[in-house]
Amino acid sequence: MTRISRRSFTTGAAALVAAPLGAFAQAWPSKPIRFVVPFAPGGSSEIIARSAAGELSKTIGQSVFVDNKPGASGNIAMQEVARADDQHTVILGHIGTLAVNPYMFDKLPYDANKDFKPVSLLAKVPSLYVVHPDVPAKNLREFVALVKSKPAQLNYGSAGNGSAGHLAMEYLKMASGMFITHIPYRGTGPQLTDLLAGRLQAASVGASAIIQHIKTGKLRCIATGSTKRLAQLPDVPTVAEQGFPGFEMTQWYGMLAPATMAQANIDKLAAETVKGMKSTAAIERLNQDAAEAVGSTPAQFAQFIAVEQKRWKEVVTRAKIRAE
Known part of the structure; x- marks a missing residue:
């Protein structure tokens, strides 16, 4: 009779246990992935998220499905996803939730740097400065002069405190010395409803969400926050061209996972996300909405976030932007 040593038995048993675990790890994802968007439908955030989700699903x-969870400047969704441990929940991070909220709120229900792992920078979207057609200003210089002639009488809307649109207009206010009252909404969709109806005079919105309204004449674009004119709006000068050299305002969106997500899953998700955002389909789809598809590594996205946090901490402090 052949005798089996204790060491051989132990090694064999361990191999039997390890095999199923390895197979399970390689099977990720084992169910649909929920991609949470911390804002209401209708804005650039949803356009970017759905483009990324569509490519990833391939x-x-x-399947990767988008789940809009608006509220509290994105804090509600960020808190929920920070606590998610199902390995199948990710969130759309952006300039507000990652680079502004940490300095705008005295206390946050999440830690932007510790509770999440960067996956990939998905896209950048130029901020457009627009007015309702009834506003008697054909360009940015005329608009600034109009606002200064009517202090505190004109309003601008945003998707909420700390949203990209809020920051873009406050940044312009700092550069120009004008004062215009901020009206926060629960997302770009509700804000656009009032802007298109003329209940708001102005806004800064990501190009993806409003370029069609500009082309149909429902809104007038008086400036772009990009460093150069957009191919889709070649006749609209940049803010820098209109007397504010060096001015740049671009929204950005990336994918984050809870810090509890396994690194192997992060790596796979990042690789497929980069592949998807660099695909011809994604580039062409986003280009139609004046958005730039990016797709970066987790390390590149982490470095990008750190630079943006330093930049916007200064803006939030100088503009005294606080949560309301």
Whole structure:
């Protein structure tokens, strides 16, 4: 009779246990991935998220669905996803939730740097400065002069405190010395409803969400926050061209996972996300809405976030932007 040593038995048993675990790890994702968007439908955030989700669904082995969770400048969704431990929940991070909220709120229900792992920078979207057609200003210089002639009488809307649109207009206010009252909404969609109806005079919105309204004449674009004119709006000068050299305002959106997500899953998700955002389909789809598809590594996105946090901490402090 052949005798089996204790060491051989132990090694064999360990191999039997390890095999199923390895197979399970490689099977990720094992169910649909929930991609949470911390804002209401209708804005650039949803356009970017749905583009990324559509491309990911083609290659990652499961469907990826967008789940809008607006409220509290994105804090509600960020808190929920920070606590998610199902390995199948990710969130759309952006300039507000990652680079502004940490300095705008005295206390946050999440830690932007510790509770999440960067996955990939998805896209950048130029901020457009627009007015309702009834506003008697054809360009940025005329608009600034109009606002200064009517202090505190004109209003601008945003998707909420700390949103990209809020920051873009406050940044312009700092550069120009004008004062215009801020009206925060629960997302770009509700804000656009009032802007299109003329209940708001102005706004700064990501190009993806409003370029069609500009082309149809429902809104007038008086400046772009990009460093150069957009191919889609070649006749609209940049803010820098209109007397504010060096001015740049671009929104950005990336994918984050809870810090509890396994690194192997992060790596797979990042690789497929980069592949998707660099695909011809994603580039062409986003280009139609004046958005730039990016797709970066987790390390590149982490470095990008750190630079943006330093930049916007100064803006929030100088403009005294506080949560309301």
